[in-house]
Amino acid sequence: MSDLFGDVRFNRDVLPILASKCFECHGADSASKKADLRLDMPDNHALSRKLAQRTLLIGRIDSTDPTIMMPPPDSGHVLTYAERQTLTRWVRQGGSYEKHWSFIPPAKSTIPRSHWGVNPIDRFAHQAMKMHRLSPNPPATKEKLLRRLCFDIVGLPPTLQQLDAFLLDTSPNATETAIDNLLNSSAYGERMASWWLDGAHYGDSHGYDNDLENSQWPWRDYVIEAFNQNTPYDQFLTEQLAGDLLPNPTPRQILATAFNRNHRIQTEDGAIDEEWRTEYVVDRVETMGTVFMGLSLGCARCHDHKFDPLSQGQFYSLFA
DSSP states (O other), X not given: OOOTTSOOOIIIIIHHHHHHHTHHHHSSOTTTOOTTOOSSSTTSSGGGSOHHHHHHHHHHHHOOOTTTOSSOGGGTOOOOHHHHHHHHHHHHTTOOOOOOGGGSOOOOOOOOXXXXXXXXXXXXXXXXXXHTTXXXXXXXXXXXXXHHHHHHHTSSOOOHHHHXXXXXXXXXXXXXXXXXXXXXXXXXXHHXXXXXXXXXXXXXXXXXXXXXXXXXXXXHHHHHHHHHTTOOHHHHHHHHHHGGGSSSOOHHHHHHGGGGGOSOBOOOTTOOHHHHHHHXXXXXXXXXXXXXXXXXXXXXXXSOOSSSSOOHHHHHHHHO
């Protein structure tokens, strides 16, 4: 796989191959490391050495000789033709590594030239279409357009009143007006909050065997209001993690910290309180990493993460 310009990208194309086929012997686990070679770190791999080493690496990838081929036959891993091509192209492009995707600041792309579309996003879409020899569909009717906008922004089909107003609006800004009306609707916050509630593990019950009622709905309403009020993202995150620690916190900021209580609750007779307090904190660490950092932290509960840049020690620092 490659991007629109034919380049192989490390995080998207190469890292999944290395993680599944190579890190077992050339990763972070010192007990299984072979040939004193690590491929999981940019400063300690074969590509950081001379050109001859790069040529040797390609040779091992392409070889059918069981004494030198990589991965070796007894590893149980086999590179497909497409994977060998991807790794070879990556090496020839210089073998550059990338940071974890969530640590890479977004970069502004050059807008492609295109005769189709009404905004810059359309030009990117058109460029991708041309790569796959596709052509744009004809413009949607106003009825279809409004239906798509409503489902996307508020998650509901348009009412007859909304449809009539849109059809009667013949101004050049009719679509923008319809979008603004949807964004100003309270249903917009409900639609946007649904994804955040899922990611934060929100639930109206305890989640274990007794599954008793869990009155977290005031925090749910905080999230909906935050989206409808267009709360800045950094403020949104800060209030949920530590709203009670802000100077003179408001009741709303204290309520926001109920994010930290979005774990399942065990009420079974015989459950060990301290064991389940630990489970609750682990749940919050893992959830915080997923929704705030774009990292899957759960593996580091038991060992240094072999894919994401997190150690077991760092996991328990967050836990503390």
